Amino acid sequence: MSDKPVPHYLNIGGLVAIGFDRTGEYMLTISQSGRGVYRIGTWERLARDIELVYAAAGSAAGIGPIADLQIPVSEIN
Numbered sequence: 001m002s003d004k005p006v007p008h009y010l011n012i013g014g015l016v017a018i019g020f021d022r023t024g025e026y027m028l029t030i031s032q033s034g035r036g037v038y039r040i041g042t043w044e045r046l047a048r049d050i051e052l053v054y055a056a057a058g059s060a061a062g063i064g065p066i067a068d069l070q071i072p073v074s075e076i077n
Contacts (some may be wrong), residue, residue, distance in 0.1 A: 010043050012036070017055045019073030021066050028062055028071045030055060037064040 015031030021028070026046070027038045036051040048065020054060070055073045062069040 010038065012048060015076055017060060017073040019060065019071040021062070021069060026062075026066050028060060028066065028073065030060055030073065035060070035063050037062065037066060047075045 004041055010013040012029050012031055015029060016032060017030040019028045019030075020026065020040070025040055027040055027073055029036045029038065030053065032052075034048065034052045035053060036043050047067075055075055058075075059070045060073050061067075062071050
């Protein structure tokens with residue numbers, strides 16, 4: 001375990017949508033540079049996909065540990 005403090009914020013450039021899995025363990029981000037999955041609490045990035053995929057009808061396909069899920073997201077204009 002690291003002695004580094006957990007940041008209180010996470011900078012994600014070009015963010016266009018964000019959502020959380022049902023367990024609240026993972027956060028899916030969608031940006032102009034692709035998708036990322038982060039673990040809540042540590043903010044460790046667990047997966048990254050540079051393919052441009054945007055939310056449709058309020059949800060987006062997960063990647064990495066949530067790859068089999070459609071994640072409800074809120075879009076940011």
